[in-house]
Amino acid sequence: MPDLIANPAVASTRPSCGTAGGVFAALDLGTNNCRLLVATPTPAGSFRVLDSYSRVVRLGEGLAQQGRLSEGAMERALAALQACAQKLLRRPLRRLLAVTTEACRQAANGAAFVARARETTGLPIRVISAREEAELAMESCAPLLRAQDRRALLFDIGGGSTEIAWIRGAPNGLPELIGYVSLPIGVVTLAERAGLCCYTPEGFDRVVVEVAAELARFDRVHCIGQEMRAGGVRLMGTSGTVTTLAGVALSLPRYSRPLIDGRVLDIQEADQALRDLFMLGRDGLREHPCVGPERADYVLPGCAIYAAIRRIWPSSCVTVADRGLREGMLLRMMRQERLPSRRVAAQAHPFRPAAYPAS
Structure with a gap:
């Protein structure tokens, strides 16, 4: 990718905000993927998606071994971010949030890369904390909670980390995050560190035992297992892992978000889907329509991470959420816009890339 920092034309490619009645955009640069959603609010308090983008960039490739983002990984991410910036140029943006997560939190050169990305693309990308990541996942999944849910345990299995959010239900308002843990263990870090060990029963179980030990410490602090045995706790998962399990459990010929998002799987169905995936082996997974x-x-x-969650917190079912940080960011921005103080501020101060609210 050409170096756009020295290109005088870069100023003309920076997305701008401030158009009244414009659209909202949320960008999530993760350890494995770069994703964008562009949407407009609906009267019901949700949103209608106008455009989306997703590309595998493998930003965290080699991070576990080197402690740094590689040049190749950064170039792939910058190319994807530039594609997102070009898409946003065609839209009358009202607000934009752009975040990056565990790879840039861990990497020694993470902050330098974020500065380079901001300069190169004009996108106001920033590194968010593990707590904010958990809060955004909670906000995105809140519409799937029901009035009878006293608590919810939400897991988000990412590329570079796994977030667990312990949530207090709120039938008449936003749920409350009452505890969270971020494990520096994700699908990319495990795949690189463990190699092919997850393809054998012994290797798979070693990963389950390791992750379960970390989760058990969190359980002892919040007594989650005890709360689950008392009832009224919803187990909910958001990530490619749990949506893939749902696709396999439903025997879908190809992945379909409308059939997956919000689906409540009987735990035996989910466990059988896990066994089916394990039996496929690497070649079978590559050919499966819900994997690729x-x-x-x-x-x-x-x-393996999901199996560890199941081991520590047995449940009769799991709610599958095909939604995540982008949806959480959109809902947060739109909710803030409905506040009277936010509307006054929006009228008084045009949106600028450097002035996007942090939360």
């Missing part, structure tokens, strides 16, 4: 060659190496590491 780009994700084949990451499915079983994700399943």
Whole structure:
């Protein structure tokens, strides 16, 4: 990718904000993927998607071994971010949030890369904390909670980390995050560190035991297992791992978000789907319509993390959420726009890339 920092034309490619009645955009640069959603609010308090983008960039490739983002990984991410910036140029933006997560939190050169990305693309990308990542996942999944849910345990199995959010239900308002843990273990880090070990029963179980030990410490602090045995706790998962399990459990000929998002799987169905995926092996995973060659190496590491969650917190069912940080960012921005103080501020101060609110 050409170096756009020295290109005087870069100023003309920077997306601008401030158009009244414009659209909202959320960009999530993760350890494995770069994703964008562009949407407009609906009267019901949700949103209608106008445009989307997703590309596998493998930003965290080699991070576990080197402690740094590689030049190749950064170039792939910058190319994807530039594609997102070009898409946003065609839209009358009202607000934009652009975030990056665990790879840039961990990498020694993460902050330098974010500065380079901001300068190169004009996108106001920033590194968010593990807590904010958990809060955004909670906000995106809140519409799937029901009035009878006293608590919810939400897991998000990412590329570079796994977030667990312990949530207090709120039938008449936003749920409350009452505890969270971020494990520096994700599908990319496991795939690189463990190699092909997850393809054998012994290797798979070693990963389950390791992750379960980390989760058990969190459980002892919040007594989650005890709360689950008392009832009224919803187990909910958001990530490619749990949506893949749902696709396999439903025997879908190809992945379909409308059939997956919000689906409540009986735990035996989910467990059988895990066994089916494990039996496929690497070649079978590459050919499966709900997996494919780009994700084949990451499915079983994700399943091992899921199996650890199941071991520590047994549940009769799991709610599958095909939504995440982008949806959480969109809902947060739109909710803030409905506040009277936010509307006054929006009228008084035109949006500028450097002035996007942090939360």
